Amino acid sequence: MQRELRGIGIVLLWVAATTVFAMLLRHYLGILRGAVLYLIPVMFAGYRLGVLPALVAAIAGVILSGYFFFSQFYTFQVASPQEALNLVLYMFVAVVFSHLASSAKKHTEIARQREQQMSDLYAFSRRLAMASDTADIFVAIQNHLANLVQRKVVLLGAADAGNATDVPESVRAGVSHVESDEGLERTVDDGKGDIWLIRRVSPKTPDFGLVAVDLGTVSGKALADMRQRIDDALSDAAATLERLDVARAINEAKMRSETELLREALIGSVSHELRTPLASILGAATILSNAPALAHDKRLQALTGLVRDEAERLNNDIQNLLDATTISRQQVRPQLQWVEPVDIVNAAVEHRRRRLAGHPVKLDLDSNLPIVRADPAQVEQALVQILDNAAKYSADGSPIRVAARPNGHSVVLSVHDSGAGLTAEERRQIGGRFFRGPRHAAITSGSGLGLWIANAFIKANGGTVEVESEGAECGTTVSIHLPISTEAAPLETTIDD
Amino acid sequence: MTEIPSSVLVVDDEIQIRRFLRTGFELDxxxxxxAETGAEALRSATLKPSDLVILDLGLPDMEGADVLERLRAWSSVPLIVLSVRASETEKVRLLELGADDYVVKPFGMAELLARAHSAMRRQLRSSRGEPVVKFGPLSIDFTARAVFINDQRVTLTPKEYRLLQILAQHSGNVVTHQFLLREVWGNDHVEDTHYLRIFVRKLRRKIEADPTQPCILLTELGVGYRLVSSDPVPSAQTAAAPKSLAQ
Incomplete structure (x- = not known):
């Protein structure tokens, strides 16, 4: 009521202002039919304040135009029937106008709200779909409810749901009460004057848990109003939760996290289970290759060499799998230390000595490189992958050049081969997980993980991996760029002997 | 190789590994x-001390580090750890706890034997005090504190000499960054690996034919440095290894 009175007051002011303006127009510019200006406050009133103020504006406008703008001027009498008709017409237009304006406003309002609701709902269902575990889902539900209710909402009671610590001690007692007593809802005073409403999210199923809503310091009719609003919002939400099949999403999330655990356990145990026999196969092979009984038979020697190579390859594959798991779980944590870049190159080449045996390896290492901050094991592993690729995709006997050089603010470790090379298209795709070009797949087997692992390790160390090739069959250069630390790398002269 | 055979205690819960290690060591x-468990290993080491211990880290009953620590409380027997390629930090910790060296599974028997012999030779050497040790072209005269490359004297600064000396004392086995830093620069510089990088670079320029392709002073990435095994001294071959190195 108060709002409407205020609205009417505002409207009358607008009408008065319009009158003054129309009078000024008549006085200075001789415009007599200023009455039409009254449509403006009517329309504004309809649009901003509602139908009643608009009607008031219309009536006020008719009366005032009768007084000011129709002859006789300054009387409420209207001279001719023509003019009386004009006034009636004016009033009719004004009322229609105000009605149209107010309903247009209402429509926009509803459309806006609906759009907001839709986008909220869309965001909510997206979150549900992407939730990786139940806790995620409950956080999403909680936020969704808080959005609807516009109060602080804590989701409780369901497994993994929200944080009971977000609710005051005194309220928690009420929670367990509702938990044990189906379908009941309660209001609890938290002892600081705030009223909390506790109820099930859905009366049909306990799956969605309980909500505790902080109603604030309200009482009487305001409290009843707010409860009504919350009840409406919650029953909407419960319907939404059912429609979106949240219960299933919750179950699926549970299963997903269990699958994840299972997978980790599996990878852990597989790697252990496979590595133990591998260690004995490899160890035994090295003993056999030195055994006097086999020493003078070249073919048997070759066989033990084969056992050894294959065991080593298998071991590398297992290592790659483990590395890939670490990377996809985003658990690559470099342990940075000062490293001599040349040491990394030497270690990687030594690591792959047997694999590179078919290629002349030319090392071009700058003896005066700045030392870098990096995780030596990870950088070495990356370089090993690149060396593997170089050996794999180039013909036996073709040279491989490994260089370590400074380049601006980085140290570049590069591996150049004269092998299969890359087309522009292959170069664009390379480095993706499991990517293997058809040409490369034709050359040899592989997992397509190598460069992806190299890239991930180097990235974690703050560097980049670059791939260059002049084209198919033109060889490839893959380089690791490691930043030279901005932490002043100590100079040789600063350390006393 | 020796007249009275040396003995080795192999501690691993996997029978296949024990089996191939047995063959490998027996052939040598x-x-x-x-021993299958940590407890068994400790008992065995007490009752019948060996000249060498090979310790796997993945024992069912005890942490490998615990076995190592308890063994080191009373014994300085040469000990090589078998590790999976876990973290460098873990290897460093085991070396700091007193392991003489490690090999990463899977490994070749020759590699393990080389590490083992180096660790045993160090024991022997420290008990006999050899004045001159040769590492290929490099020889170090400990009494004169003089270093020679192909019989040409090389001038080292006191810290460079100290670094080389420590590595030489452990030749064939890895020495951790921390150990080197502590021994050469003192406790305050244990974290200053960059000192070490730069000193090693200078030292390599003096003793290596190609400092970018070191053949004498090798790097164990992320762990430490290793000086190649010393050339065997003829008399060491014929002398029997002390039967028990337990103190």
Whole structure:
């Protein structure tokens, strides 16, 4: 009521202002039919304040135009029937106008709200779909409810749901009460004057848990109003939760996290289970290759060499799998230390000595490189992958050049081969997980993980991996760029002997 | 190789690993004892001390580090750890706890034997005090504190000499960054690996034919440095290894 009175007051002011303006127009510019200006406050009133103020504006406008703008001027009498008709017409237009304006406003309002609701709902269902575990889902539900209710909402009671610590001690007692007593809802005073409403999210199923809503310091009719609003919002939400099949999403999330655990356990145990026999196969092979009984038979020697190579390859594959798991779980944590870049190159080449045996390896290492901050094991592993690729995709006997050089603010470790090379298209795709070009797949087997692992390790160390090739069959250069630390790398002269 | 065979205690819960280690060591002239668990290993090491211990880290009953720590409380027997390629930090920790060296599974028998012999030779050497040790072209005269490359004297600064000396004392086995830093620069500089990088670079320029392709002073990435095994001194071959190195 108060709002409407205020609205009417505002409207009358607008009408008065319009009158003054129309009078000024008549006085200075001789415009007599200023009455039409009254449509403006009517329309504004309809649009901003509602139908009643608009009607008031219309009536006020008719009366005032009768007084000011129709002859006789300054009387409420209207001279001719023509003019009386004009006034009636004016009033009719004004009322229609105000009605149209107010309903247009209402429509926009509803459309806006609906759009907001839709986008909220869309965001909510997206979150549900992407939730990786139940806790995620409950956080999403909680936020969704808080959005609807516009109060602080804590989701409780369901497994993994929200944080009971977000609710005051005194309220928690009420929670367990509702938990044990189906379908009941309660209001609890938290002892600081705030009223909390506790109820099930859905009366049909306990799956969605309980909500505790902080109603604030309200009482009487305001409290009843707010409860009504919350009840409406919650029953909407419960319907939404059912429609979106949240219960299933919750179950699926549970299963997903269990699958994840299972997978980790599996990878852990597989790697252990496979590595133990591998260690004995490899160890035994090295003993056999030195055994006097086999020493003078070249073919048997070759066989033990084969056992050894294959065991080593298998071991590398297992290592790659483990590395890939670490990377996809985003658990690559470099342990940075000062490293001599040349040491990394030497270690990687030594690591792959047997694999590179078919290629002349030319090392071009700058003896005066700045030392870098990096995780030596990870950088070495990356370089090993690149060396593997170089050996794999180039013909036996073709040279491989490994260089370590400074380049601006980085140290570049590069591996150049004269092998299969890359087309522009292959170069664009390379480095993706499991990517293997058809040409490369034709050359040899592989997992397509190598460069992806190299890239991930180097990235974690703050560097980049670059791939260059002049084209198919033109060889490839893959380089690791490691930043030279901005932490002043100590100079040789600063350390006393 | 030696007249009285050396003995090795192999501690591993996997029978296949024990089996191939047994063959490998027996072919090399060792007598082999086995233990499946940490507790068994400690008992065995007390009752019948061996000249060498090979310790796997993945034991069912005890952490490998615990076995190592308890063994080191009373014994300085040469000990090589078998590790999976876990973290460098873990290897460093085991070396700091007193392991003489490690090999990463899977490994070749020759590699393990080389590490083992180096660790045993160090024991022998420290008990006999050899004045001159040769590492290929490099020889170090400990009494004169003089270093020679192909019989040409090389001038080293006191810290460079100290670094080389420590590595030489452990030749064939890895020495951690921390150990080197502590021994050469003192406790305050244990974290200053960059000192070490730069000193090693200078040292390599003096003793290596190609400092970018070191053949004498090798790097164990993320762990430390290793000086190649010293050339065997003829008399060491014929002398029997002390039967028990337990104190």
């Amino acid at each position: 002239g060792f007598t082999v004892m086995e």
